Amino acid sequence: DTGVSQNPRHKITKRGQNVTFRCDPISEHNRLYWYRQTLGQGPEFLTYFQNEAQLEKSRLLSDRFSAERPKGSFSTLEIQRTEQGDSAMYLCASSRPLGYSGNTIYFGEGSWLTVV
Amino acid sequence: GEDVEQSLFLSVREGDSSVINCTYTDSSSTYLYWYKQEPGAGLQLLTYIFSNMDMKQDQRLTVLLNKKDKHLSLRIADTQTGDSAIYFCAGSISSGSARQLTFGSGTQLTVLP
Numbered sequence: 001d002t003g004v005s006q007n008p009r010h011k012i013t014k015r016g017q018n019v020t021f022r023c024d025p026i027s028e029h030n031r032l033y034w035y036r037q038t039l040g041q042g043p044e045f046l047t048y049f050q051n052e053a054q055l056e057k058s059r060l061l062s063d064r065f066s067a068e069r070p071k072g073s074f075s076t077l078e079i080q081r082t083e084q085g086d087s088a089m090y091l092c093a094s095s096r097p098l099g100y101s102g103n104t105i106y107f108g109e110g111s112w113l114t115v116v
Numbered sequence: 117g118e119d120v121e122q123s124l125f126l127s128v129r130e131g132d133s134s135v136i137n138c139t140y141t142d143s144s145s146t147y148l149y150w151y152k153q154e155p156g157a158g159l160q161l162l163t164y165i166f167s168n169m170d171m172k173q174d175q176r177l178t179v180l181l182n183k184k185d186k187h188l189s190l191r192i193a194d195t196q197t198g199d200s201a202i203y204f205c206a207g208s209i210s211s212g213s214a215r216q217l218t219f220g221s222g223t224q225l226t227v228l229p
Contacts, residue, residue: 004158033216042120042204042219043159056216091158105217107151109158 002026004108006092012114013082020078021111025094032075033105034067035091036060043091043107049075082115089113118142118207122220129228134192136223138205143186145207149217150179150190153202162190162203192225200227 005024013019025032030051035043046065048056051072061067064082069075079086089110096104119141128134140148146167151159165172165179165188172179178191192199202224206217 006158035217040221042206042221043217044219045216048216093159104161104164105149106161107159112156 004092004094004106006090006108006111008111009109010112010114012116015084015115016081018078018080019082019113020076021090021092021113023075023077023092023094023108025073025075025092026106028096029094029106030072030097031095032069033093033095034075034077035093035107037089037091037110038087046077046090079113082113084115087113087115118145118218120205120207120218120220122203122205122223124221125224125226127226127228128195130195130197132195134190134195134199134225134227136190136192136203136205136225138188138190138220140186140188140205140207140218142207142218143183147208148179148181148188149206149208150177151204151206151219153204153222155201159204195225195227197227197229200225 032049034046037043045058046061047067049069052069064080067077089112091110093105093107122138149164150162152162153159163174165181176193180189202222204219204222206219
């Protein structure tokens with residue numbers, strides 16, 4: 001396994017700009033998750049894909065946020081009209097289909113967003 | 117929904133054992149996980165335990181699960197300075213076909229030489 005890959009690792013943007021993060025999951029993992037982590041807190045679930053279908057979205061995912069996984073492989077998370085409150089680390093994770101031992105979820109290194 | 121709570125800080129001497137505690141509220145949590153996070157990095161999966169187990173050992177790590185009290189602990193034997201990090205406990209919520217994780221706020225482990 002090459003691990004979950006995320007980029008960019010760091011992004012500084014001005015308030016009001018749009019940003020996009022990319023996640024490449026572990027190959028053969030059909031489930032992909034986005035989480036957000038703010039300083040001093042644990043990660044919070046944002047959304048989940050099974051293959052290309054977005055099956056669940058948290059109430060944290062406002063209408064300025066959109067996530068896609070067009071071919072069931074990599075995923076993008078776009079934040080439109082960024083606000084300072086969006087400053088956080090955005091973590092991507094992936095896992096195998098249900099039924100595999102532990103359904104362990106592997107995380108990437110995260111993408112840090114700073115909105116100034 | 118699920119709530120997961122952890123103590124915020126723990127300091128130990130190098131070579132001692134560390135015990136990090138976690139409580140959760142959802143008795144239907146199927147899997148309980150421990151993740152490690154070093155500064156500026158993502159989460160590294162350390163170990164997990166299935167809800168029908170009481171204990172799991174993996175090298176220096178021992179996980180104990182008390183389902184009655186909804187209490188989970190992670191014991192690190194022979195703690196090293198490289199173990200200094202934030203440790204997160206997480207429970208899985210079975211929600212349809214999703215396996216979302218609910219995390220605690222993390223325990224900052226400091227290992228003193």
